[in-house]
Amino acid sequence: MIQLQTVLLILLAAIVALALVLFQYYYKSKRKGKLQVILSFLRFSAIFGTILLFINPKFTKNEYSLEKPNLVLLADNSSSMTSEDKTQVISDLSSLKNNVGSLSENFNILNYRFGADLSNSDSLSLTEKSTNISKALASLNEIFTGTNTAVVLFSDGNQTIGEDYEFYGKRQKFPIYPVVLGDTTKYEDIAISQINANRYAFLKNKFPLEVFISYDGKEKVSSELQVFMDDKLVYKEKVSFSNVSNTKIVSTQIEANSVGMKNIKVAVTPLPNEKNKVNNEKLLALEVLDEKTNVAIISTVQHPDIGALKKAIESNEQRLVSIYRPDTDLSKLQEVDVYILYQPDASFDKVYKQIQLRNSNSFTVLGTYTDLNFVNKIQNNFLIETGYPVQELFASQNATFSKFDISDFSLEGFPPLVSDAGPVNILGRGEPLLKVRIKGVDMDQPLLTTAEEDTAKHAILVGENIWKWRVQNYRNDQTFKSFDAFLGKLILYLSTSKGKNRFVLDYSSIYNNSSETKIKANYFDEAFAFDSNASINIKVENKSTNTSLEVPMLLKDGYYEADLSNLPPGKYDFVATVTKENLSRSGSYSILDFDAEKQFSSSNYSKLNRLANNTAGKLYFPDQMDSLVMALETDSKFVPVQKSKQIVVPLIDFKFLLGFIIAALSLEWFIRKYNGLT
Known part of the structure; x- marks a missing residue:
């Protein structure tokens, strides 16, 4: 105009x-x-x-244009839904989409389905192994932000992963109209809801097991909790429940008697009239490791330091300390992981040669009985200045030490060590933990330092009487814990001397179900830069059926990955190989036969009802579809709006x-x- x-x-x-x-x-x-x-x-x-x-x-x-509100039909596609539920959903979706009344005229009708994630589809397979209702609703909020939208949710209300959708509903932007599927009848049910356990345990140690048991019913009932390790009963306990006391946490410790992968089954005996017995047991697996660290203290002198070192190191049950003289038969030292050389002299010649031959790790303690000239001659990690008088050396911590955390150990007020050694020069790669303080002045020379040579690690302490530090720790804290932990970290650092690996695998020893089974790999060239052009294959063999599968590992964002989610539950061995080089890594894992969707005996309509109330919606049952249609048609919030645009x-x-x-x-x-x- x-x-x-x-x-x-x-x-x-x-x-x-x-x-x-x-x-x-x-x-x-x-x-x-x-x-x-x-x-x-x-x-x-x-x-x-x-x-x-x-x-x-x-x-x-x-x-002029007519803007209709959106009506999202959101269907649960998880395996907890039955074939009857699928038929019901298909019938209801067809009824809503093909409604000849004002529903189809007043709404843009869209179809979505969900399991662990949201997808734009109206076809149902009921094969999803997880249900995440809150994530599906959050995704719809992002898609339809700023629009007038209503959501009709077809679900049994049983969620297995993600944020509790009942509480998420308070942040929901659109009204939710749940349509309850599944069996709404409440049955007496006792279930193992959760198990907390470590992935690994050490041989001859006890590992903790925490079991959460829940009861849904009105009567007083009793059951028995049983724990099986490789089909052998290792623990049992009577448990009782009532309408008021309907949850119980059972904590116990199970002893690991042998090395290897252990299948653990935790079960509660079913109630007489219990319908769903699938949730009465859970399976998990853990790996028992023989991680005993053998430490040898070698000395020609008797000194309280030796007892203090042995006590501190063996405070961790995974470490065993043996004391030898340097003239001991070297065959007894073949299984040693860390050598502690206490005040070495010329008689240590054979021991040093064995350390060099085995490329082993060592911890040298100097003192007034040490032959410093011999030490300088026999090894190439440290050079110790000689010709100094016996003096007291106090310790100060090196705040920049980066190999492991030493911040929990304070040396304030600790007595000095005694030595006639001069400053220690590190010949290779090294870093001091503690530095020398003489008469209140901090010296730029190490008191306790590390050095690395290829894959071997070494440490040297310039002074004796470390036993006084352990006593001082007890005097300060009424416990040896702080000192023992400090020395334990040093021994752990010395006992883990794996060099850089160009081909590294990342996988779990236990997968709860097939959908989680993925193995990742990193491959580096000779300059240790990530190689994105490598060809890596992985061969997987089922131990039970002796069948094998070989697939390539695909390049992802900075790593390679093999998706093995199509494998059935069982135990597997695998070998991953870089085809252009003679590099391979092997391992094993177990896939547990666990389906979280089978843990429910009836629908959770009470939680769905609270979701509806929190979002200004309303709960419906499948036989109330006409009422749902009428409510949507007559709700003044969902009237089409005519909009004009001036050009x-x-x-x-x-x-x-x-x-x-x-x-x-x-x-x-x-x-x-x-x-x-x-």
């Missing part, structure tokens, strides 16, 4: 242009004829076009009009010059 003001301006522009032309070409002019008319028309066109550029006339156009369109094209003006003026000038006019 062109405004009246614009029309008047255009008319005024034409009058002004005509007046100027009449004045220029006809006022007091004696020329007549066709040429005068052409020139005056060209001048009129140029002046009129120029004025139009300033006026820039426009007209407006209104476009402003310019009447002229700026570039075209400017070109026309230039053309008119140019043609006028040319005609005037051609005819000899000024």
Whole structure:
């Protein structure tokens, strides 16, 4: 629509242009004829076009559209749904989509389904192994943000992963109308809801097991909790429940007697009339490791330091300390992980040679009985300055030490160590833990330091009487714990001397179900840069059926991955190989036969009802679909809205009009010059 003001301006522009032309070409002019008319028309066109550029006339156009609210039909696609539920959902979806009334006229009807994630589809397979209702609702919030939307949720209300959807509903932006599926009858049910256990245990140690048991019923009942390890009963306990006391936590410790992967079954005996017995037991697996660290203290002198070292190191049951003289038969030292060389002298020659031959780890303690010249000659990790008198050396912590955390151990007020050794120079890669403090002055020389040589690790302590530190720790804290933990960290650092590995696997020894089974790998070139062009294959063999599968590992974002989610439950061995090099890694894992979706005997309609109330919706049952349709049709929140959009369109094209003006003026000038006019 062109405004009246614009029309008047255009008319005024034409009058002004005509007046100027009449004045220029006809006022007091004696020329007549066709040429005068052409020139005056060209001048009129140029002046009129120029004025139009300033006026820039426009007209407006209104476009109208009808915006319908969205009706999202969200269906549960998890395996907890039965074939009867599937038939019911298909019937209800068809009824809502093909509704001939105002429902289909007033709503944009969209179909989604969900399990662990949301997907845009109306076909149901009921194969999803997990249910995450809160994630599905959160995804819909992102998709339909800023729109008028209602959600009809078809589900049994049983969620296995993710945030509790009942509480998420308080943040939900759209009203939810749950349609309850499944069996709504409440049955007496006793279930193992959760088990807490470590993934690993150490041989001859006890590992903790925490079992959460729940009861759904009104009567007082009793049952028995049983724990089986590799089908052998290792623990049992009577448990009782009532309508008031309907949960119980049982904590126990199970002893690991043998090395290897252990299958553990935790079960509660079913109630006499219990319908769902699937949730009465849970399976898990853990790996028992023989991680005993053998430490040898080798010395020619008797000193209280030796007893203090042995007690501190053996405070961790996974470490065994043996004391030897340097002339001991070397065959007894073949299984040693860490050698502690206490005040070595020339008699340690064979021991040092064995350490070098085995590329073993060592911890050297210097003192007043040490032959420093021999130590300098026999090894290439440290160079100790000699010729110093016996002196007291206090310790100060190196705040920048990065190999492991030493911040929990304070040396404030600790007595000094005694030594006649001078400053220690590290010949390889090393880092001091403690530095020397003499007469209150911090010296830039190590008191306790580490050094690394290829894959071997070494440490040296410049002083004896460390037993006084352990006593001082007890005096301060009434426990040896802090000192023992500090020394334990040092021994752990020395006993784990694995060098850089160009081919590294990341996997779990236990997978709860097949969908979680993925093995990752990192492969580096000789410069230890990630190689994204490698070809890696993995061969997996089922121990029970002796069947094998070989698949390539695919490149992901900075790693390689093999997706083995199609494998059935069982025990598997695997070998991953880099095809262009002679590099391979092997391992084993177990897939447990666990389906969280089978843990429920009836639908959780009470939680769905609270979700509906929290979102200003309402709960319905499958036989109430007509009531749901009527509620949606009559709700004033879901009325289609007519929206208008005003479009402003310019009447002229700026570039075209400017070109026309230039053309008119140019043609006028040319005609005037051609005819000899000024």
